[in-house]
Amino acid sequence: MGASAPRARVTARVSSGALKWPPMTDTASALPFSTSRRGAVHRWSRTLIPTMRDAPADAELPSHIFLTRAGYIRKVGAGVYDYLPLAKRVLTKIETIIREELDAAGACEMLVPHIVPIELYAGTKRDIDYGDLLMRFTDRHGREAALGPTHEEIVTEMLKGSVNSYKQLPLNVYQIQTKFRDEFRPRAGLLRGREFIMKDAYSFHLTLEGEGGLNDTYDAMYTAYVNTFRRCRLDFSVVEAEAGPIGGSASHEFMVNCETGEDTIMVCPESGYAANVEKCEIGERAYAFDEGPVADLKTNHTPAMPGIELVAEHLGTTPDGMLKTIVMQPAGEVNADGNGGPRWVLAVVRGDHEVNEGKVRDAVGFAVEMADEKAARDAGFAIGYVSPRAATMIEGCILVIDPDASGLRADWATGSDKADHHDTGFNWTRDFAGELPASGSAGPDKQVQTGSVKVADIRNAISGDPSPRAAGSSLEARRGIEVGHIFKLGTKYSDAFEFSVLDAQQQRQPVIMGCYGIGVSRTMAACVEMSHDENGIIWPAPVAPYHALISLVKPEDEASQQACEQIARELSERGVDVLVDDRKERPGVKFKDADLIGIPVRVTIGPKTLEKGGAEVKHRREDGFGELVTIDDVAERVSVRLRDA
């Protein structure tokens, strides 16, 4: 603002009543910086908190319902929300915690554009990997671009232009900004939006190990994340995870332990091992192929039955009595068609289990993907009705069997390798023409092979599976909300962008990268999921929009105003953020709203409390009136209550 600009009025005149606002201390300092943080003091009547008695019909989860009802967020479109003043304050607090922890871990903040020219994806093919999830647009000149879902490309490109010596490494940069993903199905309010606030960090290294290596920074970031989520008072688990479409080698997810979460994680209560379902290993399981037949092989007509449930019912069995045979093929460039390599991979699991592509890849030693349906049909597979026998009838097949789908059961129901038919009474020993391995057991690091038949762990873990880390212990499934994810990326992006530096021996070395994300808006929602009751939100103090709420039962009462002003000033000086409910509403309305918006400590001032000698102080979790405290002692009392909030 220029010197000639009219001076803004600091104190707006209050329409009635004589509250001076904001309460000024005599140190209205001229310093351009603050020596100690003074808490904000805001009036409810002068901010925007549109509370609602009813939640919108589409809100189902507590975080969605309460954030909407309490006036934090408002829906603009599918998966797109306004952040109103209360929400913005929470987001800022979460961001501040993140900044403090990341800065302490040696990262530095920057900002890159939301708009990513599509050519930047040329090297990494992420425009294809991300597919429709990428929010694309074309500008007036016909140039294609995307709104960034993350910014590996643009950051790598930026660093490439400014870093060319090993002496400039390691480097760890981060930003906090809005990200975009065109979700097929946004849902659950802030938990899965198409536009969301995310902190993303990228680190660059010459080496993996040693000082300044990726592992060092990865560990520092791991610690920073633990600190961050602890400071948000979240109950969370750190789980091992697959790197996913972002590519790379190792990663951990930070999952808030919450039943309403969308993600399933597997934990071993004995060893503490935790992993997401896709990544989770399963302990050793027995398999066998020596059970003799107990029933005749019979072919049944099963037309027009989508889903294994229906087929099982029709055959008089259940999904766990069926074999599911999935036809896969070598993925991408690994496709060995034409040079004698395997052309198909048949993965066999029990009907109630799910094939895990990553595990199949590990079992056969090359990447696989679902077979192209047309090509598979042309090769002779009766897609939808395939049995393990197809492996012996069609050229170039590798058969991989999950232990639970082995001959532990003497008669299986399975496809008949012809359309609209399923067999019952299938017995591995009698009905499979190929050679089968001897009985034994297979675990995560162990697979058994005979010719082109393997037995290996190739399915997603489920609750009750043996733990891979503690013999005799079982895995348990829990739900979680993913709020953080850290990856060791390796050289995927630096290779693609030819980002390399000269090392001390004047050798050109590709830069090794890590990347680290935190869902900021999702973290806010996770806090609400974790901490609420039937009346509304209960914020943990470190992320609460205000620490204390002063409810004026009778706002026009002068004595109440004076007490409020004193308390607000003293709290502010202590660094406590204060919201004063100065609305001319009935007490019942104010208390209901107070519970809804969830400020941790409430101070109630009214003629009656003053008559009794002070104000009432209570924590959001407590019912009723709270403790009576003299006005002079309120600030201290509130501070104490906040300390353990």
Add this chain to the structure above:
RNA sequence: CGGGGUGUAGCGCAGCUUGGUUAGCGCGCUUGACUGGGGGUCAAGAGGUCGGGAGUUCGAAUCUCCCCACCCCGACCA
């Protein structure tokens, strides 16, 4: 992307089957009065392109067609 569903006031809904006064109800909002510690009472008000377009009809929120938006389940997914 498959299946199902919904669009009527800021929010929650009724009306549509069987077309026909001025499109209703609750909450919220405005004004006034009485009230005054857990969404109070009474009175008077404001607020609507009935998602959009086309059609049928003397007449459409209502029937037909097309489009759009949104939601749920599934599949997918940091």
